[in-house]
Amino acid sequence: MNEKIKEFREYRSAMNEKLLAGNNKxxxxxxxxxxxxxxxxxxxxxxxxxxxxxxxxxxxCDDCIKYHLEKCHEQGVTNDEMMEIFSVANLVGGTIVIPHTRRAIEYWELLHEK
Structure with a gap:
């Protein structure tokens, strides 16, 4: 597994545990x-x-983007579908979304590495 993916998953898991350990309803x-x-x-x-x-x-939200990219990957979203998702996000969100799209493409490619 790519180190960036591993790092993200481990951080997210550890911090979710801490957040939930607060036992806030x-x-x-x-x-x-x-x-x-x-x-x-x-x-x-x-x-x-x-x-x-x-x-x-x-x-x-870059963390949320990574999370949903992973879930989309698990659900079998294709590269063509992903480009359409990026198109909708950039149309609705405007050009300020472009930097997030760049990072999303990078993470999507990492998810496809064998």
Whole structure:
């Protein structure tokens, strides 16, 4: 596994553990809502992850972008689909999203390395 991917996953996991260890009811409920939102429903998990990625790009959250890129990769999103996702995010979010798209492309490529 690429070192950047490993580093991101380990950091995210460790910090989520610390956050949840605070045993705050609201934080736990937010995490639960997040988990339940991305489950299969009227929309497929794949579509929901693509929507999450666009939203994260428009909001310019690099950690969220990486997370949703990983989930899109797991869901079998193709390179062509990913370019359309990037197109929607840049149209909706404007040119300020371009730097995040550059980093997203870099991370997407890392996810495809064998």
């Amino acid at each position: 609201v934080i736990k409920r937010i995490f639960n809502l997040d988990t339940n939102t991305y489950m299969e429903g009227a929309l497929s998990t794949k579509v929901k992850e693509m929507l999450g990625l666009v939203s994260s790009m428009v909001l310019r």
